[in-house]
Amino acid sequence: MSDFKIIGNPNPVVGVLEIYTVNDFFEKVPSSPFNEENSFSYNPVFWEVYVLELGKWRKTKENDKRGNKVSYTFLEKSLTRNGIRILARKGDKVARLDIKPLSAQPKIDHIELLDKNGAKIKGRLSYGQTVKARVFCFNMERRRVSVTMWEDDVKGAGHNKANEKNFIETLSGIVKFGKADIDFLLKPSFAKIAERRGHEKDKIHEFYVTAEYNDGKIASNNINVNALETPVAPYKGKTTPHQAVKNKTTEQKPKNDSQKPNVPTAIKAVKGKxxxxxxxxxxxxxxxxxxxxxxxxxxxxxxxxxxxxxxxxxxxxxxxxxxxxxxxxxxxxxxxxxxxxxxxxxxxxxxxxxxxxxxxxxxxAEIEVLxxxxxxKSAIVDVDATVFKQDPVETTNKVLKVDVEDSKKDEKKKSNCYCNRDFTLEEFTKILEKLRDSESIVKKASKYTLFGSDNCELDSKDKTIEKFYNQLNIIFKKYNINTCLRKIHFLSQVYLETDRFRTTKEYSEKGEYKPYFGRGLMQLTWQSNYEIYKAFSGTECVDDYEVIANNLENAFDSAGWYWKQGKVLSVGDRWTPASSAPSYVTIHKPNYPKNKISYKKGDKNINYGTVDFSLIADDDKVDVISYLVNGGSNGLYERRNYVTTLKNIFKFPQECDNKVSEKVSTDTINDKAVTIRLIRKWETKKSTIGEFTIDGSEIKGFILEEKGPDTTISGIEQRIPIGTYNLAWHNGTKIKKGLKVYNSDVSKDRAILIHSGNTADDTEGCLLPGSTRSVDFVGNSKNKLKEIFEYIEEKGIDNAKIIITQKYE
Known part of the structure; x- marks a missing residue:
């Protein structure tokens, strides 16, 4: 292995300049009076930066550097990258360093005053034009920043208290990708402020803006504006001196053609715009x-x-x-x-x-009349980079060769995995249709429409599947909901919370939290949660609480925020449920890291702890997520069912490229292996009964289990959790022959069996098949069990499984 390595910070803070060099920077070089630090006369180091996009490393162009020591400053947008890599070459030596930038402390870095199109201002402006204040920020995404304009009467740059009598106005904007743009119209009335302090004879007025953060003011550059009485040059051809000529020319009738040559040219120059x-x-x-x-x-x-x-x-x-x-x-x-x-x-x-x-x-777009x-120029629109023709990835360097080859192998697989990519419109349409198809009552009432409930006041233009899947992709990317399993669990929760994507507002308007009813995809509730989301996003949702339900972007973004960091818990290192939590939560023994979140309420700084639900989704714990989202068991069975339905739609885990989170056996389900599918449908205080089928056969019937709720604790007369279980033969003294049911949560030693029986009195957590059913009873159990055993003996027990889901009637 080469000793040639990059020396530098692999976790730079956004906005902080970092120095990078190589470990043989001080190697002995020939004596020369020109041996300066970055002299290129002796085997210099060449630096490149690569980014990971769509599973491929792409070389950037703007970041190539040359020298033994170089500097890089990582900006806010680098936090959204899937991967960043610095590569250094020196002769035939190659080294790389993977970079993972860290968020900076919230900070306004600097402000620039630009023209209305975002370009640097050249020369003077005039009243009536628009100037854009661009505020560059670190770690302030979605926050609102306020900018104040002043007229400058004091020599020197920066803000001076003497100018505070020259206040113009304060406007605000939202930070997006590290910057906020706020447009100021230079109103003629601003000239009165500039002239009221004895400067009425000045032909040029100076303006600048400031932004405040953490009790400090940051000032922009100054701009020069022509005083009102000062003649100004024509601006973009909208007014020209030819206009007066044109009017006179059209009123006069020339006597001969010699008077005409220059007239048409002047008219055309003014007419067209x-x-x-x-x-x-x-x-x-x-x-x-x-x-x-x-x-x-x-x-x-x-x-x-x-x-x-x-x-x-x-x-x-x-x-x-x-x-x-x-x-x-x-x-x-x-x-x-x-x-x-x-x-x-x-x-x-x-x-x-x-x-x-x-x-x-x-x-x-820019249109120019030649x-x-x-x-x-037009307004700016955001376009996904994947729409454009993708450039080939360079494969010449040794460091990236393996990655490129791996990506080619991935392409050959043509994976249908949903990890680390957006949904297509066709894919999400299919997801919606299959979710609706899974519940005949919902489908009959709403078919495949979105947000059709009477209380949903979204704009009709926003009630389309195109708008829905676009917003979904945005928040998935923003809040790191980036794997199949994370998307499955997020969708299962918001599908229930929005009454199957039919509303963005809670139906009941009663309750102690009035008027802060549930709104948005995750049904944001309680005033305190509205206040915290306002502090995070800059959205005024405390006074105008309906904006969470009536604005599509807010409805989605508030849900992504709550999933990532909106659950308010005590400050600490880890979250585990209280001893009073229901057993369907505690059986999973959840233990997850907490993040500390700070926000400002008035003059107070408030801290709280939170858990990223994606970590729980990685462990496939729908009951734990449901408990944190809902605080109880409301809709628990439906949420479980939606997870199961979505797994079938996603073909998870069969077609997922990231199966490490799957907690069942890693053996794949194949056509030759026996697969029993049990759907729980009826439950009472004594038992649970479901229908079962066996893939590839005509065998079907009923299975009776213990009552709920689910548990993995031995000795408790309750059913096992839904999920996928392995099957193995059992031979014992009490039950001579049976099928063991087990996975990583329910151990093989616990001896949960499929055996004969008729009622819950015949089992201690086991599964009893039958041909008929009535309340708390299955009949003809021995014959049905014999039919199952004979089929498995014929096909073989290898990789045999039972998949338990639920769809209660």
Whole structure:
């Protein structure tokens, strides 16, 4: 193994500059007066950064460096990366260091004043124009930041108390991907503030903004604005001196052609203008959320430009410079002209490969009139990076070769696993349909519609499966709900909480927590929870509590937040249930790490502990999650059923690439192995009865078990939990022949058997088959047991299983 290694911090804090070097940085080199630290005259080190996308390592372009010592600063967006890797080369030596950035303390780093399109301001602005305040933040995602504008009368940069009499206004915005954009319109009334302190003769007014965090003010750069009486240059051709000429020319009738040559040119230059540019989906619908289709449509609304040539440019907005993705010249054919742009033909790398940008590209369109060079830009839309033509992964370096080969093997498998990727529209449609199909009453009432209950006041445009699956993918990515099992358990909970995706608001409006009823996908309840979510997200949901139910993004985001960090527990290292918790929880012996969450309420800093439910989902403990979500057993059976149904839809664990969380035997279920499927349907205070079938045979009947609730504790006359169990032959003295039922939770030594019997008095946790049933009774048990035994003897006991689910009537 090579001794060549990268030396540096593998867990850098976001926003903090880190130095990286290699372990033979101080190796002996030939004596030379030019041997400076980063001299390139002697075998220098070349540095590269790779990011993990869709299971493949992709080399970035902007982060290549050269020298024995280099620096990198990781930004907020790097926290969303599945993987980051620094690679160093020196001659034939190669080393790598995997990077996992850590969240910084909440901090506003700096503020920039830009033009309304997000570009650096060149020259002076005029009243009536818009200036964009871009606030760069660390560890403040979804928080609201407030920005105040001031007029500057004091020499020097930064904020000065002397300017506090020159207050203009305060606006706010939400931090997204490490930055918040707040637009200020430079109103003519601002000039009065600039002039009231004796500066009415100044031809230039200076403005800047500040943001406050942790009792400190951070100031932006200054901008210069022309005073109202100062003549300004034409702005984007919207007003020109030719207008007066045009009016006079149209009123006069020239006597001969010699008077005409210059007139048409002046008229055309003024007449034609672009009113607006919009980006929509191919059907002309406004794009909301993250766009995942292969084509967009650009709409150009113009006046007087028919027959004129224009240029369309499609850009990816970047922090430092905008990347050109697509350009095309064409002739405007009507006042409303459309152009279709195929995104899947545009290489992903054209949008820049900056590892800090995440898996989305922020697109906007620019239209320029070639004759006048007037131009206008559209609003920005978020587009999933996977829509674009994916670039080939470089396979030349030895460090990444294994990873690339592994990814190729994965591609050959054509896995249907849902881990670490988004749902497609087709996939989620199938999930919804099969969930509804599993309950005939629900399907009959609602078919496959979403949020159709009378009390659900979402906008009708948001009650579509397209909007639903888009928001679902967003929160899955944001809150790390990224495996099949995590998605299964999350969906099972919110499906029940929303009455099968039919409402975002609790039906009852009574209770001690009024008016903070259950709202959103996870039915956020109690004022304290609304206050904590407000502190986290910046969403004003305490005064305007309906915004959790009536806004689709809030309904989803509040559910993802609650799943990740919204359950309020005591501060500490680990969570275990109280001794008073129900047995269906304590039998699992849950013990999970707590995270400490802090938020501000007024002048007080408040701390609480919480558990990430994904950790519990990894252990496949639906009862524990249900207890934490609901606080009791309300809907417990349904939640269990939905987990089972979703596992069948996901084909879990058979087609999951991450089976480590599955707690049953790792033997796969195959066509040759015997598989008994038991669905519990009827329960009383004495017993539980279900229907069973055997795959590949015509054998079916009933099985009686003990009463509930489920338990894994020996000696208690209660049924075993739902799940998948292995089967093995049993020979004993009391029961001469039977089938042992066991898995990692119910041990083989406990001797839970399938044997003959008719009532719960004939069993101590065992399973009794029969051909008929009545209340607390199954009949013809011996004959049915004999039929099962003969079939298993014929097929073989290897890999035989019984899968127990429930669907109570």
């Amino acid at each position: 672009i009113n607006a540019v919009h980006i929509t989906d191919i059907a002309g619908n406004q794009i909301k959320g993250v766009f995942k289709e292969k084509q967009i449509k650009v709409w150009i609304n113009s006046t007087g430009l028919t027959g004129k040539e224009v240029r369309l440019k499609l850009y990816d907005e970047d922090l430092f410079s905008n990347d050109l993705l697509f350009t095309d010249n064409f002739t405007i054919k009507s006042d409303l002209h459309t152009v279709t742009v195929p995104l899947d033909t545009i290489p992903r790398s054209l949008g820049g490969s900056n590892w800090a940008e995440g898996n989305e590209q922020q697109l906007f 004759q006048t060079h007037d131009f206008i």
